[in-house]
Amino acid sequence: MRAESTILHVDLDAFFAAVEQRDKPSLRGKPVVVGGVGGRGVVATASYEARAFGVHSAMPTAEARRRCPNAAFLAGRFHAYRETSRAVMGLLRSISPLVEPLSLDEAFVDLEAANLPDHSVASVSAFARDLKERVHEVSGGLTGSVGIGSSKFIAKIASDLDKPDGLVVVAPGNERDLLRPMQVTVIPGVGPATAESLRRIGVHTVAELEEISEDELVRVVGRSHGRNLYLLARAEDDRPVVPERETKSISVEDTYDTDHVDARLLQALVDRQAGKVTERLRKARLSGRTVTLKVRLHDFSTLTRSATLPGPTDDARTVARVARSLLGDVDTSGGVRLLGVGVSGLADWIQDDLFTDTEDPDDADEGAWADDETASALASLSRRRLWVPGMDVEHDSHGRGWVWGSGRGVVTVRFETADTPPGRVLSLAADDPSLRPVSPPREE
């Protein structure tokens, strides 16, 4: 918590629906619902006109149709949302270098890094009024709600107090008085499960939460969460505004209109998702080591299965192969409602090249898997090939490189030419037919 109110939170009002109304004048002043329009869709955003009928986000679209049959139900145009978001984020970055987007329609701005005469309440208020006008201009007529406070926590709560088109500045010193009467659910991180745990110990409001010792909170909701609640109940929040956060995972998932049972169909769907995920990986110039398969069964129970490769990959066939084998571990006979494929343990291969010193293939056998023992274990798995660290190889699309490690039916290759910058590390299926040795293994 700072001594002055210098953290700003902007939240564009009913963002997806507002973009639709902006682009289609006939929708203005009418209820608009953006979200899944299929049989199993849910609402992403409802315009304020639709909210008047009790429609809100996360509600099944079917229920929204019941409550507001005359609304326009739209699947959404993410390209338009992304573009509008980019314009607004660009404006924010022109105001302060410290901008932290939370999603397409929300961001924190650190006003300490902005150009303001001082940080009095009057001064930041005037600044925010001007900002709201400029948001309106660059977004083509959208409104945003702004909150300003001495921490991220307070700024976010403030922006919620006067929606839509609101502006609330919480003066320093007033934070705890503001919070005390509020429900604990205003605290970010307190969802239905935590709220229920707290209710069981008689806590409904922040004032009541304040009375609970840290040890007790840790006992009830766990170490990390308990400690956080203890601090936030006292408006203690020192989290900085962080402009760049690196991606930790990339995933694709689909819910089907009807449950799928056919195993061959499920495999084909997983293959396609592997293709989509790796395409996004390559666009982001990333590769990853851990492949996760997500399966939601007919009864809505959800399970995940994951496997970690010896090295990072962005290869569609490798991810597909791993995901398919994970699918084989799941009993899908009752029907599958959702499938998903994700990749985590991400590596940026340019950084990887800068920070590793294994340019010489002779050094490469430092890796845990890069030894003769794993190579021979692999040989028994894949009888056709023996991949030995240091062996020169050639790949149809990735060019020439050398084997860096191998194991579990996967060979990790460090490529040095072709379509990829030098030093790129990729894991490929050991039986990948487009991967060929161009020099004999040094040993058998």
Next chain:
DNA sequence: TCTGGGGTCCTAGGACCC
């Protein structure tokens, strides 16, 4: 006509290593 899609963070147990 129950319950999206893309993420993040946390916990807990087991393997493995020193």
Next chain:
DNA sequence: TCTGGGGTCCTAGGACCC
């Protein structure tokens, strides 16, 4: 001769956010 302790990695699941 009945039993260490810490650290890290991996896996699975769950809560939560927009």
